[in-house]
Amino acid sequence: MKTAITQEDLLLAMEGIPDDLLERSEGEQTASRGVRRRRAALRRRYILPVAAALCLLLLAGGLRTLRMGSTGTDGGMVAFEEAAAEPKEAAAEEAPEEVSAAGAAENTMDSADTAGDFGSIDYAAADKEEETAAVEAAGAGETEESAAEKLKEAVRKLREAVRRLVRKAAGRNADE
Amino acid sequence: MEDALIIDLYWQRQERAIEETDRKYGSYCMKVADNILHDRLDAEECVSDTWLRAWNSMPPERPSLLRAFLARITRNLSLDRWRSAHAAKRGQGEVVHVLLDELAECIADTEHVEDLVSAGELSAAVGRFVRSLPERDGDLFTRRYFFAESIPEIAARSHLSENNVTVILSRARRRLRTHLEKEGFIQ
Incomplete structure (x- = not known):
């Protein structure tokens, strides 16, 4: 006797799949070994380092804020403020001298002019005073350079302080 | 409960x-x-x-x-x-039609066998076949032909690409045909 199996019969025959296989197929499948390995490599190479760096940054920021909140001062900020204040003071100290030197020279000239006695102008004295003013001005320029160096030094110290802070935070994080 | x-x-x-x-x-x-x-x-x-x-x-x-x-x-x-x-009309694109078309690879619509084949026997043969498949392939086959899940759904659940799932299912269908031939359901 001949009988035909249709595709529909075959589809219906899938009912013959045992219960345990139906149950098994219902579960969430795990990724294959290759996929798992690729994902782990991705995590190791990119995700974990980026996440760790972000955590450190956040932690350092938090610690810094805490420190500022508890003492009202910050080591790095203090160093920076001191360094920033120094050149201003130096400039404030140097500027009057500069002005006074230049002013003295001008005054001498003015006094000579106003005197109306050109013959009595002491050119030698004026020249000397001008030279002195120039030397002092050069000195002021040197002071500016040293202030810039101080500022650089302060910035370097500030960077070191931040690095130490981050290292400490990282160490504490690792200990925890 | x-x-x-x-x-x-x-x-x-x-x-x-x-x-x-x-x-x-x-x-x-x-x-x-x-x-x-x-x-x-x-x-x-x-x-x-x-x-x-x-x-x-x-x-x-x-x-x-x-x-x-x-x-x-x-x-x-x-x-x-x-x-x-759908007794009278056979539309296109419906899930069951798609599944039937896929199963055409295993069995032609006019396949004849010498002996009377009961639905129970065929079901048992299919059950044996799925059990003989590797675990992953068997699960994919079951999800597709028992639960009628779509390829993207199966791919997402099994963490495979859609193309990969299609290839695995195609191989499984070929193996089913061989299995049915061996068991004498088709010639």
Whole structure:
């Protein structure tokens, strides 16, 4: 006797799949070994380092804020403020001298002019005073350079302080 | 509620059994029906019919895996409903049509065998075949041809690409054909 199996019969025959296989197929499948390995490599190479760096940054920021909140001062900020204040003071100290030197020279000239006695102008004295003013001005320029160096030094110290802070935070994080 | 307790309620003929089954497996059976019918209302009716059939089956039956038992009933009812709705016309693009077209690789529509083949024998052969497959391939095959899940759905669940799933299923269909030939269902 001949009988035909249709595709529909075959589809219906899938009912013959045992219960345990139906149950098994219902579960969430795990990724294959290759996929798992690729994902782990991705995590190791990119995700974990980026996440760790972000955590450190956040932690350092938090610690810094805490420190500022508890003492009202910050080591790095203090160093920076001191360094920033120094050149201003130096400039404030140097500027009057500069002005006074230049002013003295001008005054001498003015006094000579106003005197109306050109013959009595002491050119030698004026020249000397001008030279002195120039030397002092050069000195002021040197002071500016040293202030810039101080500022650089302060910035370097500030960077070191931040690095130490981050290292400490990282160490504490690792200990925890 | 534990499956064993729900089955006990069926055996005690308590209507609460249906409520508990609906609470625990309602959405699951709905998904099985909807995979095949793609029609919310039809699927809901199938699920209601599933509870009725489960009520009539227990007792005497005491399924060891209630979920699989209910899935089987829902699937059969859904396929019956689909057949009665599409007896006259065969549309294109519907899930069952797609599955039938895929299964054409295993068996031609006019395949003849010398001996009378009962549906039970064919089902048993399919069961043996799926068991012989590697675990992953068997799961993919079951998800596709028993639960009628879509390829993207299967791919997402099994962490494979859609192309990979298609290739695995294609190989499984070829192996099914060989298996059916070996068992004498087709020549």
